[in-house]
Amino acid sequence: MNGSNSQTFAQSNALLRDKRHKTFKIIVIGDSSVGKTCLTFRFCGGHFPERTEATIGVDFRERKLKIDQEEIMLQLWDTAGQERFRRSMVQHYYRNVNAVVFVYDVTRMSTFQSLPSWIEECNQHNLNYNIPRILLGNKCDCKGEIAVPTNVAQRFADHHGMPLFETSAKDDSDCDHVEAIFLTLAHKLKAAKSMTLISPSQFPPDHIHRAVVESVGRERNGMEVNDSESCYC
Amino acid sequence: MVDVVCVCQFVSLDYHLVCGYGGCVRVSLSLCITVWCVDIALESLHLVLLTFTLSTGAINDLATHPGHYEQAVAAGLKRGGPANEEIERDLHRSLPEHPAFQSDTGISALRRVLCAYAWRNPAIGYCQAMNIVASVLLVYCNEEEAFWLLAALSERLLPDYYNTRVIGALVDQGVLEDLILDHMPGLHTRLSELGVISLVSLSWFLTLFLSVMPFEAAVHVVDCFFYDGARVVFMVALAILAANQEKLEQCNDEGEAMMVLSEYLGAVTTPESRYGRRKSSVVVDEGQEEEVNVIGLLETAYRDFGFITNLAVERLRVKHRLRVVQTLEDTMMRNTLRTVGPDCLLGQADLKVEYCDSLTGLATIHNRDYRVYEQRFLPTMSQEQFINMWRTVYSFFAFETNQDIFTSLSRVGTLLLQIGEVGRKVKASRGSPSEGASHSANSSSSDGNSHNDNLGSESQAAALVPDQDVPLATDASLTTKPERTSNLKNPSNTSNTSSNFTSKPQDIPDKEPDRHTPLHSPSQDPHQCQEGGCEKCRPPTQPYPSQEWCISFEQFLANVANEENLVHFFEQQVKVAEEVQKLRTRNTISQSASGSSASSPS
Numbered sequence: 001m002n003g004s005n006s007q008t009f010a011q012s013n014a015l016l017r018d019k020r021h022k023t024f025k026i027i028v029i030g031d032s033s034v035g036k037t038c039l040t041f042r043f044c045g046g047h048f049p050e051r052t053e054a055t056i057g058v059d060f061r062e063r064k065l066k067i068d069q070e071e072i073m074l075q076l077w078d079t080a081g082q083e084r085f086r087r088s089m090v091q092h093y094y095r096n097v098n099a100v101v102f103v104y105d106v107t108r109m110s111t112f113q114s115l116p117s118w119i120e121e122c123n124q125h126n127l128n129y130n131i132p133r134i135l136l137g138n139k140c141d142c143k144g145e146i147a148v149p150t151n152v153a154q155r156f157a158d159h160h161g162m163p164l165f166e167t168s169a170k171d172d173s174d175c176d177h178v179e180a181i182f183l184t185l186a187h188k189l190k191a192a193k194s195m196t197l198i199s200p201s202q203f204p205p206d207h208i209h210r211a212v213v214e215s216v217g218r219e220r221n222g223m224e225v226n227d228s229e230s231c232y233c
Numbered sequence: 234m235v236d237v238v239c240v241c242q243f244v245s246l247d248y249h250l251v252c253g254y255g256g257c258v259r260v261s262l263s264l265c266i267t268v269w270c271v272d273i274a275l276e277s278l279h280l281v282l283l284t285f286t287l288s289t290g291a292i293n294d295l296a297t298h299p300g301h302y303e304q305a306v307a308a309g310l311k312r313g314g315p316a317n318e319e320i321e322r323d324l325h326r327s328l329p330e331h332p333a334f335q336s337d338t339g340i341s342a343l344r345r346v347l348c349a350y351a352w353r354n355p356a357i358g359y360c361q362a363m364n365i366v367a368s369v370l371l372v373y374c375n376e377e378e379a380f381w382l383l384a385a386l387s388e389r390l391l392p393d394y395y396n397t398r399v400i401g402a403l404v405d406q407g408v409l410e411d412l413i414l415d416h417m418p419g420l421h422t423r424l425s426e427l428g429v430i431s432l433v434s435l436s437w438f439l440t441l442f443l444s445v446m447p448f449e450a451a452v453h454v455v456d457c458f459f460y461d462g463a464r465v466v467f468m469v470a471l472a473i474l475a476a477n478q479e480k481l482e483q484c485n486d487e488g489e490a491m492m493v494l495s496e497y498l499g500a501v502t503t504p505e506s507r508y509g510r511r512k513s514s515v516v517v518d519e520g521q522e523e524e525v526n527v528i529g530l531l532e533t534a535y536r537d538f539g540f541i542t543n544l545a546v547e548r549l550r551v552k553h554r555l556r557v558v559q560t561l562e563d564t565m566m567r568n569t570l571r572t573v574g575p576d577c578l579l580g581q582a583d584l585k586v587e588y589c590d591s592l593t594g595l596a597t598i599h600n601r602d603y604r605v606y607e608q609r610f611l612p613t614m615s616q617e618q619f620i621n622m623w624r625t626v627y628s629f630f631a632f633e634t635n636q637d638i639f640t641s642l643s644r645v646g647t648l649l650l651q652i653g654e655v656g657r658k659v660k661a662s663r664g665s666p667s668e669g670a671s672h673s674a675n676s677s678s679s680d681g682n683s684h685n686d687n688l689g690s691e692s693q694a695a696a697l698v699p700d701q702d703v704p705l706a707t708d709a710s711l712t713t714k715p716e717r718t719s720n721l722k723n724p725s726n727t728s729n730t731s732s733n734f735t736s737k738p739q740d741i742p743d744k745e746p747d748r749h750t751p752l753h754s755p756s757q758d759p760h761q762c763q764e765g766g767c768e769k770c771r772p773p774t775q776p777y778p779s780q781e782w783c784i785s786f787e788q789f790l791a792n793v794a795n796e797e798n799l800v801h802f803f804e805q806q807v808k809v810a811e812e813v814q815k816l817r818t819r820n821t822i823s824q825s826a827s828g829s830s831a832s833s834p835s
Contacts, residue, residue: 023486023488025488032319032322032323032361033322033323033326051325051329051330052326052329053326053327053328053329053365053444054323054326054327054361054362054364054365055361056361056362056365056435056436056439056440056444057432057433057434057435057436057439058432058435058436060432060488060491060492060495062488075486075488080361082319082360082361083397084360084396084397084398084399085361085399085435087397087398087561087564087565088398088399088400088403088561092428092431092432093432095428095487112821113817113818113821114817116817116821117817156821
C-alpha cells in the first residue's frame with residue numbers, strides 16, 4: 001500500500017512537477033491508527049481510502065494547490081504511529097519541516113492523552129515556535145463514541161497555542177472539512193514564507209505571543225508538580 | 234492458492250523427515266546460490282516452506298514443541314493488554330487487498346498468530362510490520378508454521394528488528410548506507426544530502442519489501458532471504474537503488490526521491506501474479522509504468538552485488554550497532570530530561586536520571602547475544618559520574634521503608650568506589666610495573682593495617698592479568714570487603730550512609746548528602762580526606778581521582794547483583810505502564826488546568 005499510494009501520486013505529479021513551485025513539507029504525527037494515512041489520503045487523493053495498510057516508517061503524498069494565483073506544493077509526510085517507531089525513527093522525519101499536524105482520535109482518549117509526548121517530541125527537534133502547528137481530532141463521524149469532549153481538546157489546544165479542528169476523513173459533511181483545514185494551513189504557510197522572505201527576523205505576531213504563552217505554561221506546570229527550584233524552560 | 238498450499242505442505246512434510254539432516258541438505262542447496270539456480274527455483278514455486286524448514290530452523294522448533302502454539306494462542310488471546318489492543322487495530326490493516334483478510338477466517342487466524350507471538354515473546358510484544366509479514370506468511374502456510382516462522386524471523390533472522398526500539402532495523406540502515414558508500418559513492422553523496430535512506434529503508438527492512446512491492450513479487454525476495462540470509466536484503470536494496478540511480482541523482486528533494494523509489498517498487502511484478510499489483514485506493518493509472526520483473530531484479534542483485542557476504546554484513550552490523558545504541562541512549566537522555574523534567578519526582582536529579590536511564594535501558598533492551606558484547610564495550614564511568622548516578626539511585630528508594638536496602642546500597646556504593654580505586658592503582662602500577670605496585674602498597678601502608686597489604690597484592694595481581702580480569706580479581710575480594718571496611722577506622726561508614734538516607738528519604742537535596750556521606754565527600758574535599766589518612770575506606774581520595782578512577786558496567790552489575798535486597802527490589806513486578814499512565818494523566822489534567830490559568834496574561 002505504501003508503495004502503490006505514493007506511486008499513484010508519483011505518476012500524476014512527479015512528471016508534471018514544476019521546479020519553481022514553492023514546496024512545503026508538513027509532517028503528520030499522532031498515535032497509531034488515529035487516521036493519519038486516511039487524512040493525508042483524503043486531502044491528496046480526494047476521497048476516503050477504503051482499505052489501508054498500517055504505515056511502516058513513513059509515507060509520502062503531495063498535492064499541488066493554487067493560492068493567490070501562485071502554485072504551491074504541499075508535501076504531506078505520513079508517519080508510523082507506534083511508539084517504538086516514534087522513539088527511534090521520527091527524528092529523521094523532522095528535517096526541513098514547515099508545519100506539524102498533530103492528530104488524535106476523538107473516540108479514543110488515550111490518543112489524546114499521548115499528545116503531550118508528541119508535542120515534546122516535536123519540541124525536541126528544535127523546531128521554531130513560528131512553525132505552524134495544528135491539532136486535528138479525527139473520526140468525529142462516530143457520533144456515539146466520542147470520548148474526547150471538544151471543550152477539553154479546545155483547552156488543550158489553546159494551552160499549546162494551536163488551532164483545533166475536529167474532522168473526519170471518512171465523512172466530513174458536518175465537521176471541519178479536511179480540505180479546508182489543509183488549505184488554511186497552506187495559506188498560513190504561504191503567508192509566513194513570504195514574510196520570512198522579506199525579513200527573516202519577522203515572525204507573525206501571534207506566533208511570538210504563542211511562544212511566550214507556551215513557555216509560561218510549561219514553567220508553571222513545572223512549579224506546580226515539582227515544587228522544586230529547578231525549571232526546565 | 235490451494236495448489237500452492239498443498240505443494241507447500243507436501244514439501245514441508247518431506248523436509249520434516251529430513252530435518253535432522255538439515256545441515257547436509259543446506260550445504261547441497263547452498264551450491265545453488267547462483268543466478269541461474271535462484272532463477273529456476275523462483276520460477277518454479279515459492280520455496281517459502283522449503284527454505285523455512287531448512288534455513289530458519291522453524292520446523293525444528295515446530296517438531297520439538299508440540300502443543301506450544303495452541304498454548305500460546307490460548308494464553309495470548311486471554312491475556313489482553315496493550316499489545317493485543319494494538320494487534321486488534323492492525324488486523325484490518327494487514328494485506329487489506331487480499332481476499333483472505335477481508336473475511337473473518339483470515340482475520341482471526343492473523344489475530345491468533347500475532348497474539349500468540351506477543352505472548353511468547355513479551356520483549357517484542359507486537360511491532361507494526363509483523364502484521365504484514367505474518368499475513369503474507371499465512372497466505373502460504375498454516376497458522377502454526379506461520380507462527381514458528383515469525384518466531385524464527387524475529388528471534389534469529391532479523392535480530393532485534395522488532396524490539397521496542399527497532400534497533401535492528403536502524404542498525405541495518407547504517408549498514409546499507411555503508412554499502413552504498415562503498416559501491417555507489419556518487420549516489421551516496423546525493424542520497425545523504427536528501428536524507429532518503431533513513432526514510433525508505435525502514436519499511437524495506439522491517440517488512441522485507443512486503444509493504445512496498447506487490448506481495449507476490451516480494452515473497453520471492455523473502456524466499457531468497459530465508460534461503461540465503463540477511464545479505465539478500467542488502468543486495469536487493471542496492472539493486473533497487475542502482476536501477477534508479479540516474480533518476481535519484483536528478484531529484485531536488487527527498488519527496489521526489491521517495492516517489493521515484495515507490496514508483497519503481499510498486500511496479501515490481503512477478504509473472505505468475507494472481508492479484509496483480511496492489512490495488513491502491515487511489516485512481517491507478519494502469520499500464521503507464523514499466524513493469525519490473527522481480528526475477529530480473531533478483532538476478533541483478535545476485536550478479537552485481539552477490540559479492541556481499543553475510544559475514545561482511547555481520548561485521549558492519551557490529552560496527553553500527555554501537556553507534557545506534559549510543560545515539561538512542563543520547564536521544565533518550567534528552568527525552569527523559571525534557572519530558573520527565575517538569576513533573577519528575579526526582580526533580581533536580583536531572584543528570585543522574587540520564588545516567589541511570591541509560592544503564593537500566595542498556596540492561597533491558599539488549600538480547601542475550603549482544604549483551605556480553607556491549608557490556609564489554611560500554612564506556613567506563615568516571616568517579617564524578619558514578620557519584621551523581623549513585624545519588625539518583627538513592628532517590629529511587631525515596632519511599633522505601635526497608636532498612637536493609639539502604640545497607641545493601643551503601644555496601645555496593647562503597648565497594649564500587651573501592652573497585653574504582655583499585656583499578657586506578659592498577660593503572661598507575663602499569664606505568665612502572667614493579668615500582669608502581671610497591672608504591673601503592675607503600676602509600677597505603679600508612680594506615681598500618683593488614684588490609685592494605687591485601688589491596689596492594691590485589692593490585693599487583695591484577696596488574697599481571699589482562700583487562701577483563703580486573704573486575705574478577707576485585708570481585709573476588711568483594712565478598713569479604715564489607716566486614717573489612719567496618720573493621721577499619723571508619724566503622725560507621727556504612728551505617729552512616731544508610732541512616733542518612735533513611736532519615737530523610739523524601740527530600741534528598743542537592744547539597745546535603747555531600748556533607749554527610751562518604752560517598753560524596755571525595756569529590757568535595759579530597760584533601761581533607763587524605764590528611765585524615767583514611768584512604769582505604771574512602772578510596773577515591775586522591776587529588777584528581779576522576780581522571781583515572783573508573784568502573785565498568787560489568788563491575789557495577791556484578792556488585793548490584795551481589796546484593797539480594799537490591800536484586801529483589803529491581804526484579805519486583807511493578808506495573809510501570811500503570812505508574813507512567815497515572816503520571817501522564819495527572820500531567821494532562823494539570824496541564825489543561827494550568828492551561829486555562831496560563832492563558833491569563835503573565
